[in-house]
Amino acid sequence: MARPAIVRVLLSLCCLLALPLPGAARELAVRRATSAIHVDGVLDEAAWKDALTVDLPYEWSPGDNVPPPVRTDFLVTYDDKYLYVAFRAYDPEPSQIRAHLMDRDAINTFVQDDHVFFMIDPFNDSRRGFQFRVNPLGVQADALFSQNEGIEDFSFDMIWASAGRITSEGYVVEIAVPLSQIRFPRTAGPQTWGFDIGRSYPRSVRHRLSSARRERDNPCVLCQVDKFTGFADLTPGRNIELDPTLTAIRTDSAAVPGGSLEDSESKIKPGLSARWGITPNVSLNAAINPDFSQVEADVAQLSVNQRFALFYPEKRPFFLEGADFFSTAVPAVFTRTVVDPRGGLKVTGKEGRNGFGMFVAEDRQNSFIIPSNQRSDVATVDESVRSGVVRWRRDLGATSTLGGLYTDREADGYHNRLGGLDGFFRFNTTDSVSFQALRSDTLYPDEIARVYGQRTDAFTGSALYAAYQHNGRDWFWSGLIQDLGTGFRADSGYVPRVDIRDGSAQVQRQWYGTPDTWYSQINLGMTGERIEDHSGQLTDESFRLYGVATGPLQSYFQVGLSRNKTFVAANGRAVLHDGLSSVDFDAIVQPSGVARLELFGIVGDTVDYTDNRPAHQVTLSPSAELKLGLHVNAKLDHTYQRLNVDGGRLFTANLSQVKLIYNFNVRCFVRGIFQYLDLKQDPALYDPAIRPFIDAKTQTFFTQLLFSYKLNPQTVLFLGYTDNRLGTQDLSLSRTDRTFFFKVGYALVM
Numbered sequence: 001m002a003r004p005a006i007v008r009v010l011l012s013l014c015c016l017l018a019l020p021l022p023g024a025a026r027e028l029a030v031r032r033a034t035s036a037i038h039v040d041g042v043l044d045e046a047a048w049k050d051a052l053t054v055d056l057p058y059e060w061s062p063g064d065n066v067p068p069p070v071r072t073d074f075l076v077t078y079d080d081k082y083l084y085v086a087f088r089a090y091d092p093e094p095s096q097i098r099a100h101l102m103d104r105d106a107i108n109t110f111v112q113d114d115h116v117f118f119m120i121d122p123f124n125d126s127r128r129g130f131q132f133r134v135n136p137l138g139v140q141a142d143a144l145f146s147q148n149e150g151i152e153d154f155s156f157d158m159i160w161a162s163a164g165r166i167t168s169e170g171y172v173v174e175i176a177v178p179l180s181q182i183r184f185p186r187t188a189g190p191q192t193w194g195f196d197i198g199r200s201y202p203r204s205v206r207h208r209l210s211s212a213r214r215e216r217d218n219p220c221v222l223c224q225v226d227k228f229t230g231f232a233d234l235t236p237g238r239n240i241e242l243d244p245t246l247t248a249i250r251t252d253s254a255a256v257p258g259g260s261l262e263d264s265e266s267k268i269k270p271g272l273s274a275r276w277g278i279t280p281n282v283s284l285n286a287a288i289n290p291d292f293s294q295v296e297a298d299v300a301q302l303s304v305n306q307r308f309a310l311f312y313p314e315k316r317p318f319f320l321e322g323a324d325f326f327s328t329a330v331p332a333v334f335t336r337t338v339v340d341p342r343g344g345l346k347v348t349g350k351e352g353r354n355g356f357g358m359f360v361a362e363d364r365q366n367s368f369i370i371p372s373n374q375r376s377d378v379a380t381v382d383e384s385v386r387s388g389v390v391r392w393r394r395d396l397g398a399t400s401t402l403g404g405l406y407t408d409r410e411a412d413g414y415h416n417r418l419g420g421l422d423g424f425f426r427f428n429t430t431d432s433v434s435f436q437a438l439r440s441d442t443l444y445p446d447e448i449a450r451v452y453g454q455r456t457d458a459f460t461g462s463a464l465y466a467a468y469q470h471n472g473r474d475w476f477w478s479g480l481i482q483d484l485g486t487g488f489r490a491d492s493g494y495v496p497r498v499d500i501r502d503g504s505a506q507v508q509r510q511w512y513g514t515p516d517t518w519y520s521q522i523n524l525g526m527t528g529e530r531i532e533d534h535s536g537q538l539t540d541e542s543f544r545l546y547g548v549a550t551g552p553l554q555s556y557f558q559v560g561l562s563r564n565k566t567f568v569a570a571n572g573r574a575v576l577h578d579g580l581s582s583v584d585f586d587a588i589v590q591p592s593g594v595a596r597l598e599l600f601g602i603v604g605d606t607v608d609y610t611d612n613r614p615a616h617q618v619t620l621s622p623s624a625e626l627k628l629g630l631h632v633n634a635k636l637d638h639t640y641q642r643l644n645v646d647g648g649r650l651f652t653a654n655l656s657q658v659k660l661i662y663n664f665n666v667r668c669f670v671r672g673i674f675q676y677l678d679l680k681q682d683p684a685l686y687d688p689a690i691r692p693f694i695d696a697k698t699q700t701f702f703t704q705l706l707f708s709y710k711l712n713p714q715t716v717l718f719l720g721y722t723d724n725r726l727g728t729q730d731l732s733l734s735r736t737d738r739t740f741f742f743k744v745g746y747a748l749v750m
Helices: 005-018 046-050 446-451
Strands: 027-029 052-055 058-061 072-078 082-090 115-121 128-134 140-146 151-153 161-167 170-178 191-202 206-210 226-230 240-254 267-279 282-288 341-351 354-363 366-371 376-381 385-396 400-411 414-426 431-443 459-471 475-484 500-512 521-532 538-551 555-570 573-589 595-608 613-628 632-645 648-663 668-681 697-710 716-728 731-745
Touching: 027 052, 046 072, 072 115, 072 191, 082 115, 128 161, 128 170, 128 191, 366 400, 376 446, 555 595, 573 613, 595 632
Parallel strands: 027 226
Antiparallel strands: 052 072, 058 206, 072 082, 082 170, 115 128, 115 191, 128 140, 140 151, 161 170, 191 206, 191 226, 240 267, 240 731, 267 282, 282 341, 341 354, 354 385, 366 376, 385 400, 400 414, 414 431, 431 459, 459 475, 475 500, 500 521, 521 538, 538 555, 555 573, 573 595, 595 613, 613 632, 632 648, 648 668, 668 697, 697 716, 716 731
């Protein structure tokens, strides 16, 4: 009797998932260290003479697995407590090496320097890697890499040692990573770990070197890395880390704009975070009265003429542990919704093919996004809220996964509960499918429901997501469908828009240069998207043609031509704005190791969302980064935006940010951040109902000064000062508040 068709399809799918992906990785044996190693950038110990040494024989960008322009040796060994790694990076012109002092994980600046890196996949499952990068002066950057999600998260931090030294032959880097910082399988016998080993050699172009071939028709990086066997009888020891902190903050505010500042009392808050490696592959994190302060000001963003809540990335250490594991296609987990927690608990780990994670937190303040098709609001309730997230994911075959997610937020008269399934299936080296299905149940506090026009009883909603992607050497194409119901809410996540049925597609052709062409790569493509609400009303439609070219002086240029439709229901009218055409462009050049210049812009038709009418915009965003010697870094950003409507200029906005840093060494710096906004509006061009609330002139000025000393990511000393100033048509720029900030933290590792 023939099997039913669905059974045959499922059996075929299982066979496909079980197939290993092809690769040409080497398999090498790692030996234990034969002597003690001192991390000082001098490879004079006997252990380095006996260590496994691997070359980097490939340049995978811009060349296609061609011989590299420089030689690099990678050395690796280990003992009971540490994984030891070293690089000898040879350079025929050591004077041309690009190396500067900077804070750890300042990745946008870091990648402009020469540097070496390695990434380990201890479970050898091609899904997750711990990445370590070091520049020639010993500056560190580390990240957690999630293959299926394509996330390279540099906010992740580990405690490890590194040293760098420029020599007459190039530079040398030496690294020691405590085994207690790494998750690896729980077994007494030999283990096989995946190792991705590379070097960045930036000159007129950025040459990227590797120890293993990296095929352009295989986007799975961890599927193609070298395999190192050894690491027998590893134990993480007690693997306990205690991070006590003491934070003191004092904020003085003016009772009225332009008034004098009134002194306030200092708030002193002790806190404790702890991490326990229960097993080599399961970790427990806890925090009591934690310090979740961030010492980096959020990047300034213009909020004028915006309908939806702006996104700011997470920077707080407690939430960054295993953050990639909680990431899904629909961003149902966004930890900045936890504003001021009293405490938190988190467990993450992997046993066999099952990965899992859970965190709970109690917050002193309940803050969440209220979404809709047309706009979003941010609501805040001054009361405690309890938050919890549970995540499970199972490996299928060589590189596929199936997972589940549940989130819960509870307070008096309020709840938001969400659960669902998601999956990622890779069928071959170029084609993959992902999906997610979620269901939510929400009850808003009565006051919030009334103010924001929401239902006063409990309601439910669903979210569905499915995507297909082909990522080959010469062609890329993808398709996506998404349905977010009117009643869907993800209060533990970042979903600022619901009541949409969304379909989009992209196709792109790629050409690669040779040493004889002026370009390194050229891409030409098109994208299209159509969004309707659940009543069938078309709300958004877009079509965009674009081209991208990279070339000498690490140059990048992109230009796009767009044609859009946008439906807006506001100001008592519902209008479908048709025929909106615009041009966008982005140009970057790095003429030397000293300077990086960028100009981004948009010119064309848009909508004045306040008065629901056609408008014409010009947005220009120039930026420059200058590295003055080893110690000084200056970053200047500016955004100019103007909006014209029938009758004249509606507004002109200028937003500037200057960041100045003096680095004393790899651990210590002083920094100043200065943000200035000058917004001029014409009240006569606004609707008479809101005209009295429009200021013709608004100025704000933000200052943040910081002294930072970091022995490691958790042993820190911060001294800071911030202030805010406000100016209007009738008020000169006056200080509205100032804050003094002190924090000390210490990492006790046992």
